Amino acid sequence: MSEVTVIAEITNGKLNPATAELVTAASALGGDVVVVVPCTDASVADAASAYSNVSRVVAAKSSVFANYDASGWAEAIDAVSPAGNLVFLASAQSKDLAARLASKRGISVVQDVVEISGNNLTSPIYSGKAFQTVAISTTAVISVRANVFSPSPSDGDASMSVVDATGNVKSAIKELIGRASERLDVAEANIIISGGRGMGSPDNFKHLEVIADTIGAAVGASRAAVDTWDDIPHSMQVGQTGKTVNPNLYIAVGISGAIQHLAGMRSSKYIVAINKDADAPIFQYADYGIVASWEDALPVLQSTFSEMF
Numbered sequence: 001m002s003e004v005t006v007i008a009e010i011t012n013g014k015l016n017p018a019t020a021e022l023v024t025a026a027s028a029l030g031g032d033v034v035v036v037v038p039c040t041d042a043s044v045a046d047a048a049s050a051y052s053n054v055s056r057v058v059a060a061k062s063s064v065f066a067n068y069d070a071s072g073w074a075e076a077i078d079a080v081s082p083a084g085n086l087v088f089l090a091s092a093q094s095k096d097l098a099a100r101l102a103s104k105r106g107i108s109v110v111q112d113v114v115e116i117s118g119n120n121l122t123s124p125i126y127s128g129k130a131f132q133t134v135a136i137s138t139t140a141v142i143s144v145r146a147n148v149f150s151p152s153p154s155d156g157d158a159s160m161s162v163v164d165a166t167g168n169v170k171s172a173i174k175e176l177i178g179r180a181s182e183r184l185d186v187a188e189a190n191i192i193i194s195g196g197r198g199m200g201s202p203d204n205f206k207h208l209e210v211i212a213d214t215i216g217a218a219v220g221a222s223r224a225a226v227d228t229w230d231d232i233p234h235s236m237q238v239g240q241t242g243k244t245v246n247p248n249l250y251i252a253v254g255i256s257g258a259i260q261h262l263a264g265m266r267s268s269k270y271i272v273a274i275n276k277d278a279d280a281p282i283f284q285y286a287d288y289g290i291v292a293s294w295e296d297a298l299p300v301l302q303s304t305f306s307e308m309f
């Protein structure tokens with residue numbers, strides 16, 4: 001039987017829980033599931049052995065994985081991954097890596113997959129307004145959106161091997177990219193709290209960050225906020241020209257609800273809107289709406305979350 005390889009998602013030196021979702025997606029393709037864990041410490045891969053339906057785990061240990069470099073990572077992962085389909089998380093970094101692996105192996109790449117039925121892969125297009133389904137007839141590299149597939153149960157006991165990939169890296173890394181912030185990227189987070197221009201100032205986003213730290217959320221922003229304030233980076237932008245997200249909970253604070261922003265977040269399972277303008281379009285799409293200024297609402301929100309978490 002052919003093998004399907006999951007490339008584990010590593011965040012801040014630890015196995016990202018979304019890797020369990022990738023195992024479920026890989027299982028839908030058929031074949032034995034192999035999990036390759038890029039790491040500098042093989043113990044990071046231990047948790048992957050517990051995923052159900054995993055036949056074996058490969059801890060790809062190399063100093064190149066200390067910081068992200070696309071060329072070095074692609075070289076090392078290609079060297080230790082078996083032939084067959086490769087499955088990545090559709091994070092910004094892993095989508096870049098997936099494309100490089102596909103080019104290196106001379107096979108197709110399908111990004112942002114949200115449904116797998118045999119060899120048929122479905123992904124959204126036109127900012128989520130439509131879906132396309134493609135059929136793969138040979139091996140391919142596939143990136144899968146977070147929070148779409150159910151996580152694989154942790155009742156397995158797969159064997160694990162450690163492979164030192166350092167000797168397979170041809171590209172010497174002379175300058176290392178700095179480690180990413182510990183805060184979750186909005187494209188991967190299960191809970192997102194986003195601010196708009198209604199926050200009044202980029203300094204006020206610190207109130208969103210306090211809540212995010214309390215509940216384990218990522219902090220996002222509308223295009224209006226990103227365009228207005230240089231202190232709010234484009235990497236935080238949710239929307240048609242930013243990142244498309246699919247969390248279980250999306251909290252929009254001071255965001256009016258322009259169609260470009262809605263295109264990036266309206267598939268969220270639950271949407272909570274906080275805006276002092278009762279006529280703001282965001283309320284038409286929200287499951288829960290709070291008509292209040294952020295100054296009045298956020299302290300109450302923070303106090304309530306502090307008691308819960």
